[in-house]
Amino acid sequence: MGEPNLPARQLGRQLKRMRERLGMTQDEAGKPLRMSTSKMSRIEMGYLPPYHDFRALLDRYGVIVSDWDEYIAAYDRAREKGWWHHYGVGNRGFLPIEAEACKVREFEFGYIPGLLQTEAYMREVYAGARRLMKPKSLENEVAVRLRRQLRLTVEPVLTYHVIIDECALRRPILFGEAREEQLCRIVERAALPNVTIQVVPEDVGAYDGQNGTVIVASFDDPEEPDIAYIEHMLGSIHLEKKDDVSAAKLALKDFADRALDEEDSIALIERL
Structure with a gap:
């Protein structure tokens, strides 16, 4: 699979900032979504979660659905394969x-x-x-x-x-x-x-x-x-x-x- 690419690492850092602004630990953010602390850590390091898990995180962090487009676009860029x-x-x-x-x-x-x-x-x-x-x-x-x-x-x-x-x-x-x-x-x-x-x-x-x-x-x-x-x-x-x-x-x-x-x-x- 290889290491996360730059867009994926940037997205991981963005998710980390969103969590920290809410004052949540990785355990607190992931537990209601059945995501372990290790999984949350990997996501914030740039290892992309499945699409529905990503959407669940946006919801968990209070992002309203009408504002999801920019995050979904960033997720899609991170999934793109290199030339x-x-x-x-x-x-x-x-x-x-x-x-x-x-x-x-x-x-x-x-x-x-x-x-x-x-x-x-x-x-x-x-x-x-x-x-x-x-x-x-x-x-x-x-x-x-x-x-x-x-x-x-x-x-x-x-x-x-x-x-x-x-x-x-x-x-x-x-x-x-x-x-x-x-x-x-x-x-x-x-x-x-x-x-x-x-x-x-x-x-x-x-x-x-x-x-x-x-x-x-x-x-x-x-x-x-x-x-x-x-x-x-x-x-x-x-x-x-x-x-x-x-x-x-x-x-x-x-x-x-x-x-x-x-x-x-x-x-x-x-x-x-």
Whole structure:
């Protein structure tokens, strides 16, 4: 099923505010509706209840029927599937978070980040995966990644700050013209006003970034907390606790401090 999307989390917070304005605890609000405290908690975290349960909550909170339309519209928006479902991809990984974010800060050690990859690079990465994809699945994954890249150029554009280890640029995944095209793509993206690219040079030596990918996403909604996303060999995890996200931000700051500034980073890529 995946994590709640942004509209669902916003709706959950709205229901929480309605309950708190009435001075009710979750138990007091849910008990007459046969809703447990744990269910109420999940609803306020953004896990949508069945439609009739949602209507019952509106009634419980004293919303008159003539004012229900805006809440029902918000409920319907929260139930909408993202564009990626058309490609057979569910609400997994970082994709749903990225689609809702206004700003992403990312560190990549082993690969060129997906938002900067050429199609040739994507195909080589997928071909080298431990589990080979069926042709249809591979084409869908490529199509999804290409569409994700539109966030850098199509409104609402994503503010994107990425830090790449030099080893990812030197890794022999592509050769000849295909390799040159990939490096030129990075330089082209760096010219966009919403994109900042830094490179951690090889002479930095050992540092924590060698443990894997770190991403932090931020949102336009001031009530929506930042989310950290960590990738590792066996999968990935979302981190939403304040201390965990703060640790991820500190790691990204450390990597940025170790990296070349933007101008010198682009000069290095051009030399390569």
